[in-house]
Amino acid sequence: MDLRAEGLSVRRNGAAVIAALDLPPIPAGELTVLAGPNAAGKSTLLLALAQMIPATGRVTLEGADLARMGRADRARLIGMMPQQIGGAGGLSVLDSLLAALHAGGGLAGRALPGPEASRHALETLARFGIAGLAPRPLSALSGGQRQLVGLAQAIVRDPRLLLLDEPTSALDLARQFQLLNEVRALAREGRIVIAVLHDLTLAAHWADRILLLSDGRLAAAGTPDDVLTPETLARVYGIDARVERCSRGRINVMVDGLSA
Numbered sequence: 474m475d476l477r478a479e480g481l482s483v484r485r486n487g488a489a490v491i492a493a494l495d496l497p498p499i500p501a502g503e504l505t506v507l508a509g510p511n512a513a514g515k516s517t518l519l520l521a522l523a524q525m526i527p528a529t530g531r532v533t534l535e536g537a538d539l540a541r542m543g544r545a546d547r548a549r550l551i552g553m554m555p556q557q558i559g560g561a562g563g564l565s566v567l568d569s570l571l572a573a574l575h576a577g578g579g580l581a582g583r584a585l586p587g588p589e590a591s592r593h594a595l596e597t598l599a600r601f602g603i604a605g606l607a608p609r610p611l612s613a614l615s616g617g618q619r620q621l622v623g624l625a626q627a628i629v630r631d632p633r634l635l636l637l638d639e640p641t642s643a644l645d646l647a648r649q650f651q652l653l654n655e656v657r658a659l660a661r662e663g664r665i666v667i668a669v670l671h672d673l674t675l676a677a678h679w680a681d682r683i684l685l686l687s688d689g690r691l692a693a694a695g696t697p698d699d700v701l702t703p704e705t706l707a708r709v710y711g712i713d714a715r716v717e718r719c720s721r722g723r724i725n726v727m728v729d730g731l732s733a
């Protein structure tokens with residue numbers, strides 16, 4: 474069971490952002506990290522995979538063509554955490570989760586009665602350690618709290634495919650660890666999970682596989698060991714980097730400067 478994308482092309486503002494991209498099959502059960510320079514097309518790729526922007530090519534989830542699926546079925550199957558989490562208006566955190574649950578037809582497509590829906594939403598918040606935020610208005614959250622709520626919104630329907638755009642960018646070190654630990658557990662439970670991360674040391678620690686995007690093309694794909702080499706980092710980011718192992722065997726990426 475996997476996600477596949479073949480010949481995917483996206484134009485934005487008249488320019489080709491993603492051009493005839495083929496991805497290797499992305500399996501359930503693993504955490505796939507999407508990395509690459511600014512403006513490489515990472516957010517665009519997530520939006521195109523979720524069919525939220527026009528794209529040509531073929532995207533299949535567990536064999537089903539997502540473009541041919543109804544909106545309600547896609548909402549049931551896909552959870553998307555955008556880079557910017559909305560927070561306007563007076564909607565509470567709990568109500569925002571109930572709205573996300575309702576938008577996808579309930580829990581994995583099964584409508585829940587009111588009290589059960591609230592209980593499920595609260596359990597989802599508790600999974601990320603933020604049940605206490607339930608009554609707070611979205612507009613009154615810190616950036617990090619908003620990011621944790623964004624992940625809870627993406628997962629509340631129990632989707633098969635989880636697309637997370639820079640889920641840790643506003644989080645402190647402890648919450649980065651907590652969130653990525655949960656995200657990897659969500660993958661291990663049998664979901665297909667793709668997360669955009671800029672921090673390659675973090676990616677090396679948590680990813681089962683890394684897709685490195687550059688100028689809308691796949692520059693490298695494979696395990697962190699395969700992808701995170703000084704040669705590839707010089708080619709893709711234009712940096713002089715050292716890739717070293719710390720005492721626990723984990724990969725550390727250190728940047729010494731920009732390539733000449």
Ligand SMILES: Nc1ncnc2c1ncn2[C@@H]1O[C@H](COP(=O)(O)OP(=O)(O)OP(=O)(O)O)[C@@H](O)[C@H]1O
Nearest residue numbers: 485486490509510511512513514515516517518556
């Ligand atoms: N709404 C939009 N309308 C037009 N062009 C856009 C839009 N969003 C992004 N682009 C353009 O598409 C290209 C890819 O942007 P995208 O946001 O996908 O990159 P990214 O890899 O996610 O970047 P970052 O790491 O900076 O978040 C950029 O050139 C950007 O200017």
